[in-house]
Amino acid sequence: xxxxxxxxxxxxxxxxxxxxxxxxxxxxxxxxxxxxxxxxxxxxxxxxxxxxxxxxxxxxxxxxxxxxxxxxxxxxxxxxxxxxxxxxxxxxxxxxxxxxxxxxxxxxxxxxxxxxxxxxxxxxxxxxxxxxxxxxxxxxxxxxxxxxxxxxxxxxxxxxxxxxxxxxxxxxxxxxxxxxxxxxxxxxxxxxxxxxxxxxxxxxxxxxxxxxxxxxxxxxxxxxxxxxxxxxxxxxxxxxxxxxxxxxxxxxxxxxxxxxxxxxxxxxxxxxxxxxxxxxxxxxxxxxxxxxxxxxxxxxxxxxxxxxxxxxxxxxxxxxxxxxxxxxxxxxxxxxxxxxxxxxxxxxxxxxxxxxxxxxxxxxxxxxxxxxxxxxxxxxxxxxxxxxxxxxxxxxxxxxxxxxxxxxxxxxxxxxxx
RNA sequence: GUGGCUGUAGUUCAGUUGGUAGAGCACAGGAUUGUGGUUCCUGGCGUCGUGGGUUCGAGCCCCAUCAGCCACCCCA
Numbered sequence: 001x002x003x004x005x006x007x008x009x010x011x012x013x014x015x016x017x018x019x020x021x022x023x024x025x026x027x028x029x030x031x032x033x034x035x036x037x038x039x040x041x042x043x044x045x046x047x048x049x050x051x052x053x054x055x056x057x058x059x060x061x062x063x064x065x066x067x068x069x070x071x072x073x074x075x076x077x078x079x080x081x082x083x084x085x086x087x088x089x090x091x092x093x094x095x096x097x098x099x100x101x102x103x104x105x106x107x108x109x110x111x112x113x114x115x116x117x118x119x120x121x122x123x124x125x126x127x128x129x130x131x132x133x134x135x136x137x138x139x140x141x142x143x144x145x146x147x148x149x150x151x152x153x154x155x156x157x158x159x160x161x162x163x164x165x166x167x168x169x170x171x172x173x174x175x176x177x178x179x180x181x182x183x184x185x186x187x188x189x190x191x192x193x194x195x196x197x198x199x200x201x202x203x204x205x206x207x208x209x210x211x212x213x214x215x216x217x218x219x220x221x222x223x224x225x226x227x228x229x230x231x232x233x234x235x236x237x238x239x240x241x242x243x244x245x246x247x248x249x250x251x252x253x254x255x256x257x258x259x260x261x262x263x264x265x266x267x268x269x270x271x272x273x274x275x276x277x278x279x280x281x282x283x284x285x286x287x288x289x290x291x292x293x294x295x296x297x298x299x300x301x302x303x304x305x306x307x308x309x310x311x312x313x314x315x316x317x318x319x320x321x322x323x324x325x326x327x328x329x330x331x332x333x334x335x336x337x338x339x340x341x342x343x344x345x346x347x348x349x350x351x352x353x354x355x356x357x358x359x360x361x362x363x364x365x366x367x368x369x370x371x372x373x374x375x376x377x378x379x380x381x382x383x384x385x386x387x388x389x390x391x392x393x394x395x396x397x398x399x400x401x402x403x404x405x406x407x408x409x410x411x412x413x414x415x416x417x418x
Numbered sequence: 419g420u421g422g423c424u425g426u427a428g429u430u431c432a433g434u435u436g437g438u439a440g441a442g443c444a445c446a447g448g449a450u451u452g453u454g455g456u457u458c459c460u461g462g463c464g465u466c467g468u469g470g471g472u473u474c475g476a477g478c479c480c481c482a483u484c485a486g487c488c489a490c491c492c493c494a
Contacts, residue, residue, distance in 0.1 A: 006467095009485070061492055065419075083494085112494080117419075119488065128494060195491075211490080259493095281494060308494030336452060369447090371454040386452065400454070 010116070010124025020326045022127075025156065025312055026109055029129045032152040033107040036144065038131050041106040043087040045113075049079035055086040055291060057262025059202050066114040080113035083261070084130045084306055085288065086295065092134055093297035103135040109309075121279030121311045130285075130306035134292065137301040139236050142267040142287060143243030145303055149271060149283055150249050156312065157321045158273075161282060163249060165269040166257035167237040169229050171290065174265075177228040178204050188218045208256045224255045233266060240267055263288040267303065273315045282315055283307025329359035331381045331417060332374030336367050340385035347385060347395065347410065354414040374400060381417055 007013060014022055030040070053063050068080035081087055088106055091097070097104045109129045116122060131148060133141050146163065153161060168174060181204035189197060193212040200207065208219050229237065244251055251269075259268050268286035276282070285305020292300040316322060331351055335344045344360060351358050359377060364370050367384075374382040384396035389407065397416055398405035408416050 006485075066492080114493080116492065117490095118486085119490095122493070126494065130494095261493095278489065278491095279493070283494065306494065311494065334453080367452050368454080373454085375454040382454080384453075396453095398453075403454085405453085 008124070010118040012123065021313060021316075021322055022309065024326075025309055025316075026129070028155050029109065029152055030107070032148060032155055033131060035151070036105070036131075036148045038105040038107040038133075038148070041088055041091060041108050042110070043084075043091050043108070044081075045111065046078045046080050047087050047090065049077045051086050051090055051295070052079055052082055055089070055261075055263055055295060056083065060261060062114060062261070066116050068113045068115055082112055082114050084108055084110070084112065084128055085132060085261075085263075085291070085304055088130075088132050088304075089134070089288075089291055089295050089297070089302065092132075093292065093295055098135060098292075098298065098300055103133055103141065105131070105133050107131040119279065120277045121308070121314060123310060127309040128306045129283075129309060130304060132302060132304035134302035135300055137236075137287075137289060139239035139267075140243050142236075142240045142303055143247055143249075145285065145305055146244060146251075146269055147247040147249060149285070149305055149307070150247075153271065153282070153312075156316060158312075158315055158319060160275055160315065160319060161271050161273045163251040163269065163271055164254040164257060165240070165244075165251050165267065166225065166254055167229060167233055167240075167266055168225065168257075168259065168264055168268050168286070169233045170265050173228055173230055173233055177223065177225055180223045180228065181205065181207070184222050185218065191218060203258075205258045209258055226253075226255050236266055259284070259286050263291040263294070265289045269305070271307070273311070273318075275318055276311060276314055279311065281307075282311045328378045328380075329357045330379060331356055331358045331383055332370070332377060332379040333358060333360035334367060334370040334374065334382050334384045335360070336365075336385065337387045339387045340390060341365075343390060344385060347383065347413070350410070351383075351414055351417070354417075356414060356417055383413065 033040075049067065049069050052067060056063050058064075062082050067082055069077060070079075071077055088108060092104060092106075107130065110127065111125050112128050113125055115124060118124060131145065133145055146165070150163065169177065182200060185192065185200055185204060185207060189200060192200065192207065192215055193210065196207045196210050196212070196215050199210075205225075207215055208222065210216065210219070226234070226237075241251075241253075254270075257268050257270055264286040266287040266289065268284075270284040271282050272280050273282050274280055283305055284307070285303070287301070287303040289301040290299075292298065292302055333344060333348060335341045341362070344362075348358050348360060359379065361370070361373060364373060371382065380400060382398040382400055384398060384405075386396070389395055394407045394409055395413055396405050397408050397413065
């Protein structure tokens with residue numbers, strides 16, 4: 001199957017046999033978001049590269065090596081969006097969405113791009129769904145965002161996932177904690193793996209979720225973030241937990257959750273499916289109280305999450321949540337003979353005007369071939385047009401499941417079909 | 419960016435110690451002239467991912483390259 005052109009590495013086609021699954025997931029997501037009164041926002045697929053570089057953090061891998069950057073004809077530097085939050089916040093600021101009363105509750109879906117080595121659950125063009133609530137620092141909103149995500153995943157029918165939360169504090173707390181970690185790990189520097197020695201300077205928190213045994217062992221007794229929270233941070237966190245309990249959401253606190261992007265503050269959370277393999281986060285998010293201001297707006301708090309459709313799809317297939325092809329024509333038209341073929345469009349048109357889905361294959365002429373097709377497509381009805389019936393103004397309606405058939409007049413045909 | 423494994427008909431794969439390729443499924447047609455998931459019969463020349471090399475000769479050996487998978491990394 002070598003064709004002249006192949007799709008770019010790390011991308012994939014969504015083929016006809018699978019597209020209904022995507023449609024379904026997107027549909028459930030949008031409905032869930034609307035249930036929580038979130039409104040859709042659509043932003044461009046590319047933005048000023050600077051937007052991502054500044055917001056995600058200069059040291060993040062996303063910015064350093066995973067961005068699809070390019071220059072346009074006037075030399076402006078753009079990037080294919082690697083994530084969805086920064087563009088939404090940019091739009092929030094640019095369109096003064098904060099001017100209207102209340103919290104801006106937004107959701108989005110669409111492709112994101114990251115130049116990374118492809119593997120299970122990780123692609124260069126991947127599809128995300130996400131929500132953002134901008135304009136409130138109330139811990140109730142933190143819980144509601146998590147509840148929205150939880151409801152969504154539940155509606156899809158998934159059961160094999162876990163919710164983990166943490167608080168990464170505010171900037172002050174963060175800085176103090178990083179310092180404590182550096183003090184703790186520095187004596188062990190020589191024993192840490194190569195990567196962690198670098199992390200020690202730049203992002204000491206990342207040492208905590210290193211998979212190397214030695215690093216894990218050393219990290220066991222490291223200072224815990226939650227102990228460093230100040231009064232404001234820990235009371236915020238406590239309230240989030242209380243609200244989550246009221247929402248009836250099972251969760252566990254994992255003090256080692258470290259988010260990849262620099263802008264997170266306070267609540268951070270992840271939804272994990274451990275059966276997915278290495279890329280096991282089906283979605284994650286957190287609060288970003290400094291981001292709006294950093295992007296040029298007023299000092300407005302926000303929180304959101306994003307998740308990958310691919311990983312949801314994998315999870316759903318693991319749990320056997322998709323069955324059969326959902327797109328089936330209600331009626332399959334069988335036309336026998338030239339006279340019937342000449343009138344087939346007329347009959348089809350009548351049915352479609354009644355919103356009945358119809359399939360007909362003009363290249364199949366034998367009765368047998370057409371019946372086989374009707375069967376294969378799982379249609380409920382076959383409408384058989386033959387010369388003698390047509391002369392009587394009648395058509396044969398066959399109930400494929402019951403294997404019974406009756407003659408009905410053309411004018412009454414659609415009323416016999418559910 | 420690093421490592422391991424893999425790359426043969428639409429698909430899943432077989433292909434023996436190197437001698438120029440097969441099967442199941444799917445698909446198409448048919449089994450007395452107008453009726454469908456079963457059964458039976460018939461139908462496969464496909465650049466053996468690509469490009470080099472070794473050899474009298476390579477799908478099977480070597481090198482390169484591309485792609486896929488899994489892991490590292492990172493994260494959705």
